[in-house]
Amino acid sequence: MPENNEKDWPLWEVFYQPKNGKPYEHAGSLHAADAENALQNARDVYARRNEGIGIWVVPSDQITASTPEDMGSFFDPASDKPYRHPQFYSVPRAVKKRS
């Protein structure tokens, strides 16, 4: 992650919830002086076209992320285990309707 110049505001990650009950999605990032400022900026930068009903802002430096080197050990073991996916079960019609 690029280091912030001291004169710059800290970086924040913005997440929005498209609909009630849906998970929050990453929208992008922005600079802001503090949390309230970040929330307002997120509204102006990412929620101008009716994108969602809720916003989260998180200081970018508070996110712990996996690295590209983790890819092998994190994700490869899952690639040959199709039985972990639920697609072999038929979904009852009543359940299908709800989703």
Place this chain on the structure above:
Amino acid sequence: MSSETLTTKDAFIKYLLRLADDRLILGQRVSEWCGHGPVLEEDLALANMALDLIGHASSLYEYAAEVEDKGHEKDHFAYFRDDYEFTNLQLCELPKGDFAFTIARQFLFSSFSYFQYEKLKEVNDEQFQGMINKHLKEVKYHLRHSRDWVLKLGDGTEESHNRIQEAFDELWIYVGELFYSDEVDEIMISEGNGTDVSTFHAEWKNLIETTFDEATLTVPDWDQFMMTGSRKGIHTEYLGPMLAQLQFLRRSHPEADWQ
């Protein structure tokens, strides 16, 4: 001043135009920040706010044209009137100044609009009421955003503190007019379509004073000399040149159409 009596219809048109003119002129001023904001995020926030204000003006002009019923379109009010026919507050036409000045002005205007709209949201006229309720949501945000910046700049660095204090000191002479009221207001109040500004003067003053206190700013003298006359078409030297820029294209091509 003419002594002829004002009809209810005349008063309604004037009332709508005062509201609309404030918003068009301030919206135009705020839009001057587009591409010049202190940071990208704030540039967008200011452009959004300018668009909101111009949008409010647009719907108010449209309704004024409908009430007037002389075959004018809303553009007539924005583009084909001269400065002395505009009845916006002088506060709204002042040059954008620095960011502190823009924020200070926005806070004074949005806080006033907020209380005014809160009272107007129960007017009798259904269409007017609908408009007010729609705009109020955005007004609330403008107040929240500008108030937050007043706190940040006031209680920020020495330079930001000095800049916003100077901005308020300079703007103070124009705040008296916010609470101007005349026969137009009287008629609108008696029709149940207007609001008596004196009913929320104390509340507004309290919001200003508590915000200043929190922002470590000094409230200028409420009893100092105040400008008057804008609701009768008296303006500062700044409105004319601004209108020239705003109206030039439309007047050069009067038949031009968006559609």
